[in-house]
Amino acid sequence: MFGTTKLRRLIGAAATIVVMQAPAAFAWPDGPVNYIIPFNAGGESDITARYQQPFFSKVTGQDLIVQYLPGAGGAQAWSGLNGYAGDGMTIMGTNLPHIVLQPMLQDPGYATDDITNIYMFHFTPDALLVRNDSPFQTVQDVIDAAKANPGGVIAGGTGTNSANHVANQVFANRTGTETTYIPYSGTGSTESGLLGGEVDILWGYTTVAARQADAVRMLAVATEERHPLFPDVPTFRELGIDMVGGAYRGIAVPSSTPEDLREQLSDTIAAINADPEFRARMEADGYAMADVPYARMGEFMAERKAAYEEVARQLNRQD
Amino acid sequence: MADPIGIFLTALSPVNVGLAFLGVLAGTVIGALPGLSATMAIAVLVPFTFVMDPASGLIMLGAIYTGAIYGGAFAAILVNTPGTPSAIATTFDGFPMAKRGDGDLAVTLATIASVVGGLVGAILLMTLSPRLATLALAFQSTEYFWLAILGLTLIATLSQGNVVKGMIGGMFGLFLSMIGVAVIGGDVRFTGGMPLMLGGIDIVAALIGLYCIPVLIGMVAGEGQHLEPAPARGFRLFEALGIALRDWVNLLRSSLIGTLVGILPGAGGSIASLISYAEARRASPRAEAFGKGEPGGLLATESANNATVGGGFIPTLVLGIPGTPPDAVIMGALMVQGIRTGPALFQSGDGTVYVFMTGLLVATLLMLPTGLVVGRYAFRFIANVPKAMLVPLIAYMTIVGSFAIHANPHDVLVMVVMGLIGWTAARGGYGASPIVLGLVLGQIAEQGFMRAWMIGGARGDFMGQLLLNRPISWGIVALIAATLCLPLLRRRRQGQLADVAPRQGGDVPGLVGALVFLGLAVWMILQASRLGAMAAAFPLAVAVVLAVLSVVQAVRSARGGPAPTLAPPSDDATGRGLVLGATMLGWALLFPHLGMFTTSILACMILTLTGQFGRLGLVRLCLYAMGVLIMVGAFYLLMVRVLNIPMPTGLLP
Numbered sequence: 001m002f003g004t005t006k007l008r009r010l011i012g013a014a015a016t017i018v019v020m021q022a023p024a025a026f027a028w029p030d031g032p033v034n035y036i037i038p039f040n041a042g043g044e045s046d047i048t049a050r051y052q053q054p055f056f057s058k059v060t061g062q063d064l065i066v067q068y069l070p071g072a073g074g075a076q077a078w079s080g081l082n083g084y085a086g087d088g089m090t091i092m093g094t095n096l097p098h099i100v101l102q103p104m105l106q107d108p109g110y111a112t113d114d115i116t117n118i119y120m121f122h123f124t125p126d127a128l129l130v131r132n133d134s135p136f137q138t139v140q141d142v143i144d145a146a147k148a149n150p151g152g153v154i155a156g157g158t159g160t161n162s163a164n165h166v167a168n169q170v171f172a173n174r175t176g177t178e179t180t181y182i183p184y185s186g187t188g189s190t191e192s193g194l195l196g197g198e199v200d201i202l203w204g205y206t207t208v209a210a211r212q213a214d215a216v217r218m219l220a221v222a223t224e225e226r227h228p229l230f231p232d233v234p235t236f237r238e239l240g241i242d243m244v245g246g247a248y249r250g251i252a253v254p255s256s257t258p259e260d261l262r263e264q265l266s267d268t269i270a271a272i273n274a275d276p277e278f279r280a281r282m283e284a285d286g287y288a289m290a291d292v293p294y295a296r297m298g299e300f301m302a303e304r305k306a307a308y309e310e311v312a313r314q315l316n317r318q319d
Numbered sequence: 320m321a322d323p324i325g326i327f328l329t330a331l332s333p334v335n336v337g338l339a340f341l342g343v344l345a346g347t348v349i350g351a352l353p354g355l356s357a358t359m360a361i362a363v364l365v366p367f368t369f370v371m372d373p374a375s376g377l378i379m380l381g382a383i384y385t386g387a388i389y390g391g392a393f394a395a396i397l398v399n400t401p402g403t404p405s406a407i408a409t410t411f412d413g414f415p416m417a418k419r420g421d422g423d424l425a426v427t428l429a430t431i432a433s434v435v436g437g438l439v440g441a442i443l444l445m446t447l448s449p450r451l452a453t454l455a456l457a458f459q460s461t462e463y464f465w466l467a468i469l470g471l472t473l474i475a476t477l478s479q480g481n482v483v484k485g486m487i488g489g490m491f492g493l494f495l496s497m498i499g500v501a502v503i504g505g506d507v508r509f510t511g512g513m514p515l516m517l518g519g520i521d522i523v524a525a526l527i528g529l530y531c532i533p534v535l536i537g538m539v540a541g542e543g544q545h546l547e548p549a550p551a552r553g554f555r556l557f558e559a560l561g562i563a564l565r566d567w568v569n570l571l572r573s574s575l576i577g578t579l580v581g582i583l584p585g586a587g588g589s590i591a592s593l594i595s596y597a598e599a600r601r602a603s604p605r606a607e608a609f610g611k612g613e614p615g616g617l618l619a620t621e622s623a624n625n626a627t628v629g630g631g632f633i634p635t636l637v638l639g640i641p642g643t644p645p646d647a648v649i650m651g652a653l654m655v656q657g658i659r660t661g662p663a664l665f666q667s668g669d670g671t672v673y674v675f676m677t678g679l680l681v682a683t684l685l686m687l688p689t690g691l692v693v694g695r696y697a698f699r700f701i702a703n704v705p706k707a708m709l710v711p712l713i714a715y716m717t718i719v720g721s722f723a724i725h726a727n728p729h730d731v732l733v734m735v736v737m738g739l740i741g742w743t744a745a746r747g748g749y750g751a752s753p754i755v756l757g758l759v760l761g762q763i764a765e766q767g768f769m770r771a772w773m774i775g776g777a778r779g780d781f782m783g784q785l786l787l788n789r790p791i792s793w794g795i796v797a798l799i800a801a802t803l804c805l806p807l808l809r810r811r812r813q814g815q816l817a818d819v820a821p822r823q824g825g826d827v828p829g830l831v832g833a834l835v836f837l838g839l840a841v842w843m844i845l846q847a848s849r850l851g852a853m854a855a856a857f858p859l860a861v862a863v864v865l866a867v868l869s870v871v872q873a874v875r876s877a878r879g880g881p882a883p884t885l886a887p888p889s890d891d892a893t894g895r896g897l898v899l900g901a902t903m904l905g906w907a908l909l910f911p912h913l914g915m916f917t918t919s920i921l922a923c924m925i926l927t928l929t930g931q932f933g934r935l936g937l938v939r940l941c942l943y944a945m946g947v948l949i950m951v952g953a954f955y956l957l958m959v960r961v962l963n964i965p966m967p968t969g970l971l972p
Binding site: 152 | 774
């Protein structure tokens with residue numbers, strides 16, 4: 001707003017009397033970078049940010065500092081994104097479908113286009129999970145039970161109008177069934193809901209199946225092809241259910257960030273994504289890598305928005 | 320399991336003990352500053368642990384966590400401000416003790432209780448983890464709902480004399496907890512159309528405001544010292560040990576409650592300490608002294624909240640379900656180190672986890688010397704610093720603290736507004752603690768109840784889901800009944816249920832308050848009628864209860880019912896109180912535009928003059944100005960340079 005950030009920083013250094021290390025070069029990054037996660041610690045957004053952390057230092061020589069700004073399913077952080085300085089020193093995690101669905105369904109304090117995504121770096125495919133001792137052995141068992149007793153099969157997931165909620169709705173549409181969807185306030189509590197027997201099925205991701213490998217069974221996964229970590233688990237498409245989806249996670253910057261800095265950040269995240277050690281670690285946890293750089297972001301977002309529109313209309317009608 | 324002696328030696332290596340000590344020290348300081356949390360400190364330090372030996376890194380993170388939970392006691396005892404929700408109940412008896420000059424004893428008691436609680440939690444973690452983890456799964460939505468209700472029964476205890484006013488406060492707290500996007504239903508509720516309110520009212524910001532602003536206003540309203548000045552004396556360690564030993568049943572019970580509640584993901588320290596406080600009071604022969612500076616209350620809450628540290632690691636390590644936010648950060652650090660959580664962790668030959676747990680034990684023991692020394696200086700400082708310095712210092716802490724929670728100026732405004740509301744409500748006899756209980760427990764109660772309702776509906780057996788088929792819930796409901804009924808029975812037996820003599824004339828502030836709350840209830844009902852059924856059910860229930868209670872209270876107040884037994888914060892709240900309130904409000908509104916550093920210097924100068932009684936010499940003025948500059952600068956740098964909290968981009972720094 002007033003003067004450049006560099007100038008403000010210099011004034012800051014002078015005014016606080018204490019001699020601080022004034023930013024010398026204009027190269028990015030010239031200090032530790034804040035990485036704001038719009039959720040609580042412990043979820044997929046946090047874990048993957050933690051995985052990026054050491055590689056970020058390797059690529060840039062600076063620390064990446066993860067901070068949490070949970071609230072309103074991420075909306076609190078996203079609505080404040082453009083208030084930060086666009087100097088590349090503050091970046092924020094973004095999630096799809098959240099940043100598309102939230103503005104479609106209500107006014108969350110930001111519009112989808114307010115968010116300047118610079119890279120989408122991975123994807124967690126939707127997965128249908130049951131307990132190890134569940135009577136449901138296949139997706140067909142679930143469909144049969146839901147048809148025999150509409151609404152009697154209880155499905156858990158994180159939040160309302162979330163990726164899990166969308167998955168449950170799409171599943172119901174494609175199979176002509178009806179389930180009762182129970183929203184939880186975080187991945188951790190959905191897992192204890194499933195393991196403790198409160199819900200019959202859980203809409204989660206491949207990552208939950210990987211982490212809870214001893215306790216849960218994955219019935220199907222919403223990818224085009226089988227997930228390399230779970231070669232025995234069929235895709236929904238193989239079962240005749242047209243369902244491919246999940247949650248994308250990426251990084252966004254304040255809208256005041258200059259173009260060249262956006263490019264540079266995009267290249268940095270791409271370099272982390274290209275590291276074989278990083279990929280191996282992500283894939284071992286059940287993540288699927290994605291590589292959508294800044295240059296292709298417009299096209300990608302347009303395609304995703306179109307895909308979520310139908311579901312958004314249905315979720316709206318339910319209320 | 321790996322070789323126990325090897326594990327012991329590794330955990331006790333000089334490097335690991337040194338890291339544990341540093342962690343406890345840093346954690347204690349962070350925890351003592353309201354708004355700065357263990358989660359934040361741990362999150363900042365995680366990258367450093369990548370270059371350390373995994374066990375050493377984990378020991379340091381665990382030490383920070385346990386130190387921070389303990390450090391919360393300082394602010395609670397010395398300035399009546401719980402830095403974390405787990406220290407809420409510590410204010411009940413800790414602050415009255417400090418007020419009467421026993422702050423050093425209170426700090427030492429809190430230290431002993433924290434060490435005992437921490438040890439019990441850590442030992443249970445090491446020995447019984449896989450077994451106890453099943454408890455986390457046995458507690459489902461229904462049980463969380465009843466646990467929250469058990470916590471809410473404390474309102475009856477805390478409202479001292481006027482239960483109706485206490486319950487109105489509790490309902491108001493429940494209302495506050497519902498602001499924002501409903502987790503169940505997804506509707507936007509009670510935001511008044513402001514997008515900033517979508518995230519709801521932050522509990523920590525509200526805690527700081529509700530408890531600390533009235534203290535600040537009280538400080539500038541009168542000339543006396545903030546705390547009774549204390550003579551320089553020792554730690555009062557033996558006196559405290561004596562008290563703790565006499566009350567060992569309480570200490571042990573509270574530590575066990577803390578560990579068990581800590582195991583429940585999402586319940587955490589606040590519920591643990593509230594429940595153990597309620598249980599301690601119920602079992603104590605000195606129940607009437609609770610809330611007035613009873614050491615037993617302090618022992619109960621402080622042992623319980625540190626026991627949740629060990630308890631919280633149990634589901635984290637065994638089930639991969641983090642018990643608390645700091646646990647989640649530590650779990651992330653574990654995963655980055657390539658350590659998989661799960662039952663296998665306790666059976667495999669990998670000693671890292673055992674080294675970590677032993678390190679946690681060591682860190683807990685190190686709290687004793689660290690805490691005693693830090694606590695002694697903190698108490699002496701708070702008790703002896705002149706008000707002209709103390710008022711701006713504490714006010715600055717509340718501002719930066721509430722900003723630091725989310726690096727969001729909105730939280731600062733919420734803090735100040737909640738503080739002013741709390742102060743005003745207290746004038747009408749509506750105390751802050753019931754409001755806080757409602758706010759902290761509201762979400763747990765609502766979500767637990769709504770899930771049980773939806774699941775019960777889908778299974779066609781609502782009552783079975785809510786109570787009949789849930790043996791654990793029977794136990795909690797029995798405890799609720801006991802907590803509510805036993806004190807009444809006891810009093811009746813002693814024939815002490817004396818009617819409070821009606822006061823001459825009406826209770827005008829109480830009446831005004833009741834009418835305001837009645838208006839709020841009507842507004843809630845109007846608003847709720849526009850929401851979906853899932854999001855409207857709980858607000859409607861709360862609004863109806865609030866309306867009924869407000870009418871009852873209005874009638875009682877008009878008839879000159881019992882006078883407010885809560886002491887009014889100060890009778891001569893002169894212009895100084897107003898200046899303080901206005902300064903805080905202006906501070907919160909201005910700093911995002913003018914810059915945190917500049918605004919804080921200006922506001923602190925005003926508050927120095929507000930807190931100064933008597934003539935101010937030039938030398939002293941310069942000294943104060945210097946103090947303000949150093950203090951504001953030091954914390955500004957701590958926030959920006961050490962904790963990396965992004966500051967709003969204002970005109971000036």
